[in-house]
Amino acid sequence: MKAYFSRRYRISASHRLHSEALSPEENRAVFGKCNNPHGHGHNYKIEATVGGEVDANTGMVINMVTLDSVMKEQVLDRFDHKNLNDDPLFAEQVSTTENFCIAVYELLQKQLLPAILKNVRIEETENNFFEYSGK
Template sequence: MDVNMTVNKGEMSDGKRSPVVYIQRTETFSACHRLHSSALDADENRRIFGKCNNPNGHGHNYRLEVTLRGPVDASTGMVMNLVDLKNHMEGAVLSVLDHKNIDKDVPYFKDTVSTAENIAIFIWDRLEELIPDGLLYEVKLHETDKNVAIYRGEKE
């Protein structure tokens, strides 16, 4: 018996549901920034952001984890080709942020405070334009070993 096992919106042609798998790619980049809000005065900026408000900025070695969630394609055995994900991350994220002054070199942050939270949102928005609808599940940005921002595209 010949059964076509192609995936169509989470269901295989034989009527069975397709397994859903999470895949993840990790990359690293180095960048500097300064936590500073033009909506606050100098004293408030120093009080809220502390040493991260240093006028000369400071740097991080970021670790970025991008997770996709989707059905496994029966013909390829993949949710998405990880080489494609790697290329999207390099083109849309690393080439823009790696070895850059985030506040000065990335126009998005001209009027947006470059917190880990906002950088994670920026990364999501860039990748969402390139990754097929519904596959992007999570952007996890490690600013340090102890400080992590996770964004899943949720809005309130």
């Protein structure tokens, strides 16, 4: 039987939406106030959903302690109270929440085996949220 388990985490991080491929005017036109040279911050909510067979001995898809540990090591410690633009993952790509969502997925995916990471969802504001389910 395949089942799914989702867990939510919270971090605060800042970023500046800016592309070196665009002129200053184009950056302002595309990213508006999010192109502020000093950046801006969000209180992100990050959800990870893991699926797989329910272990006959534990009754779980994945131990919540394992998921918490991997999330802390791979994501929370790395990004909480940091500027996303300072992370090497965003050295050559814009630190949009779409790209952040993909990065979180890729950081977690191999660390959770034998469970399978179904998707990552990041809520940036109460109106903006993003999901990624892999390629």
